[in-house]
Amino acid sequence: MSERNEAPLADQIDALLPQTQCRKCGYQGCRPYAEAICNGEADIDQCPPGGDHGIQLLADLLNVPAKPLNPAFGITRPLQVAVIDEAACIGCTKCLPPCPTDAILGASKQMHTVIAALCTGCELCIAPCPVNCISMVASANTEWTTANADQSRQRHQAKNRRQAKAEAEKSERLNRQKQLLAKLNKGKTAV
The missing domain is CATH 1.10.15.40 (Electron transport complex subunit B, putative Fe-S cluster)
Structure with a gap:
């Protein structure tokens, strides 16, 4: 087998x-x-x-x-990748969260760019862009390979793990803050 x-x-x-x-x-x-x-x-x-x-x-x-x-x-299309018009990019970061493979680099109020070798052509970054500075262009790769798919899967899983960890840490911080507030409020009512 x-x-x-x-x-x-x-x-x-x-x-x-x-x-x-x-x-x-x-x-x-x-x-x-x-x-x-x-x-x-x-x-x-x-x-x-x-x-x-x-x-x-x-x-x-x-x-x-x-x-x-x-x-x-939808329809099957030739491979495409996202490209950001860097001169028009306002650095809003709205394109970062939807990218499944973290193929977009940028920071708040800074110009963003796409790492073409990591872009899957999913188009999920286009809709959130408030200035329409993202477009899809033909990929330099003529074929999406198993190696591309494996890399994309690994990057997507890594992003999901990182996001889950960040959410767990945020939840833990909020719980600690609630416990601290409860102790402080309990101390105030005892006085």
Whole structure:
């Protein structure tokens, strides 16, 4: 039995997805989409970045007939990357949180830029930009590879871990503050 066949089905499906985390499938990323396919809640024809090739891979894995991409979820396009018009960028940082792979560098009130080699072309940074300084251009890469998908998955998982840690730390700080306030209020009522 191959290593792929030993992995849980959701892992096998996720391994076939492009890991752009674009949400065009209707789910919050590639892993949730893989789980939805595994649970029979989503069809194999919902991933525009994966296109016909991705649908065929999923069909082969699941032993179901391939079908064309459902146009309700978009169309397959050549690879693109985000580019920021740095002269127009106001440094608002609204493009940073939606980037699934932290491919955008910048700080508040500073110019931002995209690291093209890390950009998945998801387009999630475009809508939040208040000055419309982000556009999509053809990627220098002619093909999204398994190595690109693996890198994207790792960066996305690292971002999620970092965000979860930050949320846990924030929650812990708030709890400590509440406990301190409760002690202070208790001390005031005792006087």
